[in-house]
Each structure stands twice: as C-alpha cells, then as structure tokens.
Amino acid sequence: MTAPFLLAEKLERRVGDTQILAGIDLSVQKGEVVGLIGPSGSGKSSLLRCIAGLDPLTGGRVLVEGRTPSPGDGTVGMVFQQFNLWPHLTAQENVALALRLVRKLSRAGAADSARTMLDRVGLLKFADRRPAQLSGGQQQRVAIARTLAMEPRLILFDEPTASLDPELTTEVLDVIRGLAETGMTMLVVSHEMGFVASVASRAVFLDHGRVLVDGPAKAVFRDAEEPRLRRFLATYLQRVAWAPEPEPATGSPVLLETVANPPGEGMPLTSPEAGA
C-alpha cells in the first residue's frame, strides 16, 4: 500500500456553535476521481475549502503528497460554482495572468500557454471575450482552463454545474470527464448523480459533517444500504422522468418539467429498490 496522494485526517471545522466538519477522514490515491455527494449543509463545499486552505480548520490536518498545502503554492487548484472569473479581463487574460505574475512567464509565453489551454476546453475562438460576453458554461470552461494552466497536482470542483442552465451542464461535464481520463486526481462535489456515477471511481456521501458512506461509485449507488443515503438518492430519483415511480399506488405522472438529467447524458443511476 503506497502512501495516499491526499490524506485528510480528522478534519474538524467549527464556526461558533456550528459543527461544519465533524472529524472527516479521507484518503485519495493518485488519479482517483472522488465524487462528494450529500444534502446541502452536509459539509461538502466546506471540505473542499478546507482542503484548499481557503477556510481554516479547527482540527485535523491535510496532506498532499506528504506536505500541508497552502493556498497559492500550486498544489491544489479549485473550480468554483460561481466561476469566479475576473470580469475586467478577457478569457485569455484570465488564464494568462497567474502564468505571468506567479510562473513569471513572459507576456508572449503566457499568452501562448493561455491560448493552448483555451483550445483544450474548446474556447480558442472566444479568447478575446470578457466573461460577461460568454455563456455560463463557457465561463466555467475558462475557469477550468485557468486552473489547469497552473498545473495543480489536485483539482477540487465545487458544484461546477450548479449555477448553469441544464442544457449548458453537458459541455462542462464533458471537459471534466476528459480531464478524468488524463489521470488527474480530482474531488468533485456535484448534484449531477448520473455524472458522479459515470465519472467518479469513488463516491463519498457526507451528512452533518461526517462521512457516512465511502466506496466504489457503482457500489455506493447500486447498493445504497445506508438509510440516509437511500433517502437522499430517492429525492433525485423522484425528479427523474425515467425513474421507476416510487409509489406505484398513487400512479401520479412524473413531471417532465423537473427532469434533472436529460436522458442520454451520463448513465442513469441504478435505483435503490423503491419501497424495499
């Protein structure tokens, strides 16, 4: 057994009387893609922010390749729900700025690298646009390019598609899927269960700041023995048009307006046997 790539030990974060993370242990091997799922307020985003060093821990420690990462040391990259692009800079400048200021590349060298990265996420032709002139999905892809350009060892995705219209999520998820295939180590917080089921090698279910379930993604979704995980997954299934109806007796038609995942995008997750 090799030493884990990312090791989080007994992470605790408490703000006032609120326990946000209540002793989280997590170890991730290089190249693993871990999907973090759980109800809102369960601590998923806080966990990512603590690993990145954006929020202080009140207990425990984080090691990446044996060292405690600090924000800005290039170890950990993060992609945010709100993209967090810089509105006064073009897409290319957003990607190039840190290359120039932090990596000390020349202006031309940074511009070249930035264009290569934008090409990788399919946005080279929008290099000179400002964020306000891009769709949400395009903005998120620029944000991913900006993170990738700095060649982080580990990338954290904090609900990368949660503020996108459903038809724009696919382009972002495809970029993340492509990244997973290159062997990048990633932690992905997402409510796109189909995406987590198909891309993540491992799924971790958090509730009230604790890890309740941690295992291979397929097993976590298929077996789902933990009662709270079952309830959590069931709320998703109820919103999916092609899901088996949870209460056949009521016979209520499933509303098409509330489709969470368009069919054909990602794999449908296996249902926990309804009513069992």
Next chain:
Amino acid sequence: MDWAFIQEALPALLRGAVATVAVSLAGIALGFVAGAAIAAAATSGARGLRAFAMVYISFFRGVPLLVQLLLAYYALPFLGIDIPAIVAAVGTLGLCCAAYMAEILRGGLATVPSGAVEAARLLGLTRAQSFLRIRLPIAARAMRPAIVGEAIMIMKASSLVSMVGILELTRASQALASSTFMPLQSYALCGVIYLVINFVLMAVAWQRRQA
C-alpha cells in the same frame, strides 16, 4: 448682456477660473490620497485606526465645509499654527474630499466578489498583486461615477474658498459685479464657466464608460 461686456469681463473671470481649477484639482488629488489612507484605516484590523477613521469621516462629512474653512483660517492661527490662506483652502477642500473619497473607496472595494479574490489567492497571486490587478480594477468600474460626482462637488464647493480671500472664479465675479454694477451679467457668466468646467469632467466620465 452685450458682447463688449463679455470681452471686458472674460480675462479676469478666466484668471479666476484657472485658480478655481487649480485649487480644486489640488484638493481632489489630496482628497484621493488621504481618502485612500482613511479607507485603509477604516478597514484595518486595529481598533484605534478604525475609530480614528470613523471620527474623521463623521467630522468632515458632518460639519459644513464653509465652517471647516473658517476654522482652518481663523482657529489654527489662534493655536499658534499660522498657515497661508491658499494652504488652508486647499488643505480643507482636500481633507473634506478625503472623507467622501474614503467612503467611495471602501464601498467600491466591498462590491468586489470575494470569489474573485479567492481565485487569485489559490492561483498564487500575492496580496499586493491581488489588490492591484484584481480588486482595484474591479472596484474602479463601480466607483467611477461616484468619483466623478465627488470631483464635480469639489469643483463647485471651491467657490467657498473665496471666503478666506482666495481670488478664484466666484470671488472674481463678485469683484466684477461691484466694479461694473452688472451683477446679473457677472454671475450669469460665472455660472456658465462653472458649467463648462464641470461639463469637461462629465465628458471624461462618459468617454470612459464607452471604452
């Protein structure tokens, strides 16, 4: 108002206008620098600095500028601090402007989304880089209208420094009015010149908005 009057009056008024612009720009420049310092104090971690900034802002926003001018001109010499009228005028305008600028800067920086700063931090930008390259430019867009507004206010408020004997545009018009016995024409011309000066300021702001 006939053309002969304008020809006769204009040179003196324009000299006054130059003084108005000079005093105002000096005041605005001082206001910007001092305002940045006050804004830094207002948002600093030290309680003493924050309290100082609060008292400063309250005083200069709460006491009429004219009273501040008279205090600087009459009260400071009484305390043994003798300053020339022009220093009292520019200093008071600038320190008063600083109180407003501090609030504009503080408010503008507060509008910068924390996520933009967090992204900069994670990508490795230093605090200074993040401030100069990210926070300030984003805030500048939000602050520009308020800063131009403040500059226009100072340009107009500079008419008050005539009270401490500075011969600027308003004072020049008063002199003209009493020497020609044509107050209506004198002050109308004075008003037009103020309008032209401030129109230039507004035009600068409009042009920048389109850019």
